[in-house]
Amino acid sequence: MILDKKVKTTCSYCGVGCGIVAGVDAQNKVHVEGDQDHPVNQGMLCSKGMNLHYVVNDTSDRILYPEMRWSRSHPRERVSWDEGLDRAARVFKSLIQKYGPKSVGFYISGQCLTEEYYIANKLAKGFFGTNNIDTNSRLCMSSAVVAYKKTFGEDSVPISYEDIELADTFLIAGANPAWCHPILFRRLEKHKEKNPNVKIIVVDPRKTDSASFADIHLQIIPGTDIILYNAIGRKLIENGFSDKEFIKNHTENYLDYRNQVMATSIKDAAKLCGISVKEIAETAKLIGESKGFISMWAMGLNQSAVGTDKNFSLLNLSLVTGSIGKPGNGPFSLTGQPNAMGGREVGGMANLLAVHKDLNNPVHRQEVANFWGVNEISPEPGYSATEMFDALESGEMKAVWIICTNPMVSLPNSKRIERAMKNAKFVVVQDISHKADTLEYADLVLPAAGWLEKEGTMTNSERRISYLTKGINPPGEARPDVEILCDFARRMGFRGFNFNNTEEIYEEYCAMTKGTNIDISFLNYDRLKSEGTFQWPVPEYRHQGTPRLFANNKFYTPSQKAVFNIPAQIENTSEKTSKEYPLILTTGRIRDQWHTMTKTQKVSRLRTHYPSPVLEINPIDAYIDKVKDGDVVEVKSKNGIVRVKAKLSKNIREGVVFLPMHWGKQLQSDLNRANNLTNTVVDPQSKEPDFKFTTVS
Secondary structure, eight states: OOEEEEEEEEOSSSTTOOEEEEEEETTSOEEEEEOTTOTTTTTOOOTTGGGHHHHHHOOTTBOOSOEEOSSTTSOOEEOOHHHHHHHHHHHHHHHHHHHOGGGEEEEEOTTSOHHHHHHHHIIIIIIIOOOOEEEGGGGTTHHHHHHHHHHHSSOOOOOOGGGGGGOSEEEEESOOHHHHSHHHHHHHHHHHHHOTTOEEEEEOSBOOHHHHHSSEEEOOOTTOHHHHHHHHHHHHHHTTOSOHHHHHHHEEOHHHHHHHHHTSOHHHHHHHHTSOHHHHHHHHHHHHHOSSEEEEEOHHHHSSTTHHHHHHHHHHHHHHTTOSSSTTOEEEEOOSSTTHHHHHHTTOSTTOOGGGOOTTOHHHHHHHHHHHTOSOOOSSOOOOHHHHHHHHHHTSOOEEEEESOOHHHHSSSHHHHHHHHHHOSEEEEEESBTTOGGGGGOSEEEEBOOTTSSOEEEEOTTSEEEEEOOOSOOSTTOBOHHHHHHHHHHHTTOSSOOOSSHHHHHHHHHHHHTTSTTOOTTOOHHHHHHHOOEESOOOSTTOOOOSOSOTTSOOSSTTSSEEOOOOSOSSOOSOOOOSSSOEEEEEEOOSSOOTTSTTGGGOGGGGSSOSSOEEEEOHHHHHHTTOOTTOEEEEEOSSOEEEEEEEEOTTBOTTEEEEESOOOOBTTBOTTOGGGTOOOOBOTTTOOBOOSOEEEO
């Protein structure tokens, strides 16, 4: 195979941020291989990453030109970019004039590049005058964001992947990195193979591949995480494993924490969690005696009615043992999307401001307004993801612009989302694939450029910024997202969007970070192209980036101390099981599929692992319901129905069933769609939906 050119880039799937070398041959076909020189993956790629070229090369489902319908009773027809964007500008202008800025909003994605995120935020918050811009990262990371902010003063992940090889005890909570972050998990496996004394504890109601590899699997009852981590905290204190000097000099609120964890006996905690006293004691001993303790977590903690409190209880274990700011130590949230971190940096959610400034702080709001050259930033938080669709359903919001995400499959209570989309006055969908279910409700469809078809930056889970170069031209009339948004902004009559290229947008964002704790004012495209990736902050000329935060034990809180945050309540607040709905449904990912499958379903070899969704059910529950392996079962909640085949498995707790979240409508049937069942129950602090606890029969 002769390649015309090779370009270095970053994988567009999970938040691990693996380096890829993409080659383009004489026929303009893309080939991919792992980048041997990349610090994250050293040449390794998972099943999704190594098949990324099939997604790029198959353009059969691509949206190739703008499409518009003039009324809901007419089908969409091909229009020019001028016609499409001019109409969008007219509609948004008239709605804002008639109903105010809160009547419109953007729903964007953790797959957007940082520059795209930045422009969308500048447009909505700075020039529309509304904070109604949220992202699908709300569905996966917002509980962790709140917990980091309240514990450390800012949303700052303190550690680095290189800490994995320096730690000896790992607590993996509500995550299955063997499937969802495979290259990171492979680093952990290799580390344990070389050092058999390394211990891994996994907390999960399912015996996943990650749990099978662990030394201890705490197979808890869903929703009892806070009780568990508080019990471990109690045991650490009782057995003399707390770091008294660190607690005294560098933390606040310890006594309140101590009082809460001491209020529940280990025996009671074990019973509530459905595990043994011995397992709690062994876990605490491993953490207490470790030289390097890392906690890793993902959706099992975040996607919960008490997700923020779960995060607090886990972060408190790092504080009570002083396991932070030192090599091989720290709490480490596993980011689900390639640029969820970049989105958080630019204030990509409805309650955030750019560069970690605080929306509640009038001085911060004015600083952002001054930088963008606008009068003010609205002090009112915008609608979060679920609230946005509630507002569309009720009529409070009139128009939504959806970029690079598929809410018809991914948001909870899908039937309600359908009603919201039908009720919206104007829906813009900016995407790459005709297979996205959300397109059905679009008044205007805009064809976007995809991976390798545009340039920009992303930040992975360890704060590592990488530059993605353009390798090929997008098909048809598709355009990069920043180009579309800047063109639209100019048609709205807004100044400040006359950028000549993406690099100028990045330079503006970098200038905005100057003097903040995420300062990258000395990082530019030239350095990223010539020197490779950097972990923020990069606050000085020739600075090589910052692998580890808080090495000086100074945090970003007013007191410069880390805060023990006390969970408001230790028990789960999700709807309880009943005679009518006796089982707990938990949803999640499978190994070879991604989000709502508009990309991965195109690759035949990725469909072999799970050709269709199945309901994982314990044999005891199956026996009670007279279900045999392979039977088609009807799963009901108060919101809807799903019909799938049953897969009997002892790997899942009795009383719990598991359903993958990836499938949407197939052949006009939505009976594979897990979110027919889930509730619009959100954590009151993070507004993150509870996908992990729905009562079903």
